[in-house]
Amino acid sequence: MKKHNLLKRLAAAAFVGLSVLTLSTVSADAAKTKIADVSQWQGSINWSKASKELKMVIIRVKHGNPGDADYSLDSKRTVNANGAYKYGIPFGQYNFAEFDSVADAQKDAKQFYQLADKRAKFYVLDNEKRKSGVKGKEQTYVNAWLKTMRSLTDKKIIYYSYQNFVHVHNINASSFDGTWIANYSAKPNVTTDLWQYTRYGRVSGISGNVDLNKVVDSSAVNSWYTNGNTTTTSNYYTSVTAGQTVKAKRAFYEYSSANYTKSKRVAKIKAGKSFKVKAIVKSSNGTPRIQLSNGNYITANKTYVTVK
Structure with missing residues (x-):
């Protein structure tokens, strides 16, 4: 019985501690x-x-x-x-x-x-x-x-x-x-x-x-x-079906690699252009990219593209 009561007190203390920590985190963020x-x-x-x-x-x-x-x-x-x-x-x-x-x-x-x-x-x-x-x-x-x-x-x-x-x-x-x-x-x-x-x-x-x-x-x-240099899933498409269409909402670049560098730029894409997609591929730092049916890559950022 004493051992049982001790465990109950420890559990209660842990809950209080966790609650204080959670409230502190929320207050700090606020x-x-x-x-x-x-x-x-x-x-x-x-x-x-x-x-x-x-x-x-x-x-x-x-x-x-x-x-x-x-x-x-x-x-x-x-x-x-x-x-x-x-x-x-x-x-x-x-x-x-x-x-x-x-x-x-x-x-x-x-x-x-x-x-x-x-x-x-x-x-x-x-x-x-x-x-x-x-x-x-x-x-x-x-x-x-x-x-x-x-x-x-x-x-x-x-x-x-x-x-x-x-x-x-x-x-x-x-x-x-x-x-x-x-x-x-x-x-x-x-x-x-x-x-x-x-x-x-x-x-x-x-x-x-x-x-x-x-x-x-x-x-x-x-x-x-x-939306800048982030991999938050809510900002990016993280899955597509091969053959789907993606449409540019604003201007951006098409690259020959998922790791963007100026030397890898293939073309500048204008708003309104459509593509066929192949898959989602991540860059070396984990940023989702859309691989096109031609093998090149564009942003998967929802600010820039919409997948139909």
Whole structure:
């Protein structure tokens, strides 16, 4: 009887302990509500503390292009990427650009991609400054930058600016995968998925002020980091039947290998094109790919394709 009672007490204690642990985990997840963008100006971030509050973070890589008077690489770009990755904070990276020609925009995109951390879930064009005396429409340079980035990566590419800049230069960001707009007085009156609403935010582990952002379209913003470089089964087709048809919902590349590299690209696929499928094959890092009847591979990401 005593032994039986002891076992009952131990079982009850274990249940209480498990309940506390579960509640603590839920509370910790619920506390991760903040989305910040950071650069060297935030100094040395305690990522262990910041991870308790940050749902996502966007990290600066560089400011301008070589040759610009104010060109600089962000001195904290690598340590911030490492910190966010270590503590499981999904992160994107942004590029503060200053264009003066199509060639300059193309050069800027190539350098940004080369410097960006490949663990980033998405990339951002920070387009908020126009050089004095520059001719040509800003939209032309934005388009050239985006086109170059599309040739380098299949990850999502986001447009960032502030409300007035978008109006003054009549920017159309509909070709990007998302928009992130700053306006500190009120919600932006231009289309945005993510709203940078203050430069005076606070986050544990970050000394001083930091930009904070509010989600306007949760489905869109969540897709920036859950659909980029992930194997979550809800985001990917994990089974198909040979002979089924797959249709492109947006532009992407076809590859000769399930392990995507630029050298393995076969063709750029336009939205609306259909294929016959053969099977689902995983890349070396576990990402599902659709193998086509011709033996080549395309993404199995539901954002990009639909299987009929």
